[in-house]
Amino acid sequence: xxxxxxxxxxxxxxGDAPDSIDFGDQGSNTIVHTxxxxxxxxxxxxxxxxxxxxxxxxxxxxxxxxxxxxxTMQPQSPGKDSTSGHWELLGxxxxxxxxxxxxxFGDHIIKSFIEQTSRGVLGNKTASGTEIIQELGxxxxxxxxxxxxxSADSVFQIAAHEDVVPVDDLxxxxxxxxxxxxxxxxxxxxxxxxxxxESGHYQRTERRRDFSVKPPRLTVxxxxxxxxxxxxxxxxxxxxxxxxxxxxTRHTTTNDDGMKATCDALRDCDRGLIVTxxxxxxxxxxxxxxxxxxxxxxxRVDEQLDVVLGLMLPDDIxxxxxxxxxxxxxKSTDHSREIVPLLVYSAxxxxxxxxxxxxxxxxxxxxxAEALQLPGDVAGRSFLSQLS
Numbered sequence: 543x544x545x546x547x548x549x550x551x552x553x554x555x556x557g558d559a560p561d562s563i564d565f566g567d568q569g570s571n572t573i574v575h576t577x578x579x580x581x582x583x584x585x586x587x588x589x590x591x592x593x594x595x596x597x598x599x600x601x602x603x604x605x606x607x608x609x610x611x612x613x614t615m616q617p618q619s620p621g622k623d624s625t626s627g628h629w630e631l632l633g634x635x636x637x638x639x640x641x642x643x644x645x646x647f648g649d650h651i652i653k654s655f656i657e658q659t660s661r662g663v664l665g666n667k668t669a670s671g672t673e674i675i676q677e678l679g680x681x682x683x684x685x686x687x688x689x690x691x692x693s694a695d696s697v698f699q700i701a702a703h704e705d706v707v708p709v710d711d712l713x714x715x716x717x718x719x720x721x722x723x724x725x726x727x728x729x730x731x732x733x734x735x736x737x738x739x740e741s742g743h744y745q746r747t748e749r750r751r752d753f754s755v756k757p758p759r760l761t762v763x764x765x766x767x768x769x770x771x772x773x774x775x776x777x778x779x780x781x782x783x784x785x786x787x788x789x790x791t792r793h794t795t796t797n798d799d800g801m802k803a804t805c806d807a808l809r810d811c812d813r814g815l816i817v818t819x820x821x822x823x824x825x826x827x828x829x830x831x832x833x834x835x836x837x838x839x840x841x842r843v844d845e846q847l848d849v850v851l852g853l854m855l856p857d858d859i860x861x862x863x864x865x866x867x868x869x870x871x872x873k874s875t876d877h878s879r880e881i882v883p884l885l886v887y888s889a890x891x892x893x894x895x896x897x898x899x900x901x902x903x904x905x906x907x908x909x910x911a912e913a914l915q916l917p918g919d920v921a922g923r924s925f926l927s928q929l930s
Contacts, residue, residue: 612897640755766814861884
């Protein structure tokens, strides 16, 4: 095949993983619970690809003859974050989890960060990003000190008002934190969280940036690039893979921009690998426990998938999946340890095939590698032969 297109619907899990109890996520089911909360999803394109054949999704009936093939994949890496999820999808399975800091970051980290940025620190605790800027925003404006916080994920997050700390300076401070957080303290991501507004009405902006640790081994993206193929990262793919392996990065902040960039890449590149992350379901709706917004975002993506399908050539393969869950109907605002949906389409492959429950996200990457005829062994087991 000439082109592989991977679209990751951020946080769109479809049922608790077998080990979800170890993460406190037993019973989570992001897509199904969202569908139930809004009286049914309006996603006919994903339905045509086979979404309703995976499980009972209100509003998305099972098609007797879907145009795609379908299944689920369970996580093998010990985590439930975007970095480990995306890495596993593209062939890197972690041996141990990224470090987390439920009680805040150690003095050695904070002291070094203060010394190198010449800025004080507020917070240094586990918190909701939308809540902590309301709690500490006034003090931040008065002092210029940076709001540092974390979550259940392996993240070092820095929030700053754009009128107090220019966004480029915030990105620079994140780069300093990334250099500090190595070795045993190598968190998955350092995240810039710029915000605007006035006291009591602060709101985060779309200029968030993620500074990921580099993958410990070559991903399918690296192998594709090393084989001379164009590799396009869209959305926050460049952040999650620390730019590694990409020949073209198109950083976007909204799903609309991400889908447009995906369509543009299909028009620009007649071969290679395109990987897109669509972040809104996670960032705007999952973490805010808003199933209505979550469902609306899925409907919008579904509409734009029609355009993607129209731009595909017979020798292309499209794979749609997710990196974890973030069930907006639970009390928690954190990610959830879930299996993820798998939808596959190519005009040159069989359709309507039940791919079953895959034991690792890496089966997607292995299938991409086989489809693009990439050399070497990669993690996971390709399912391409089931579709040929």
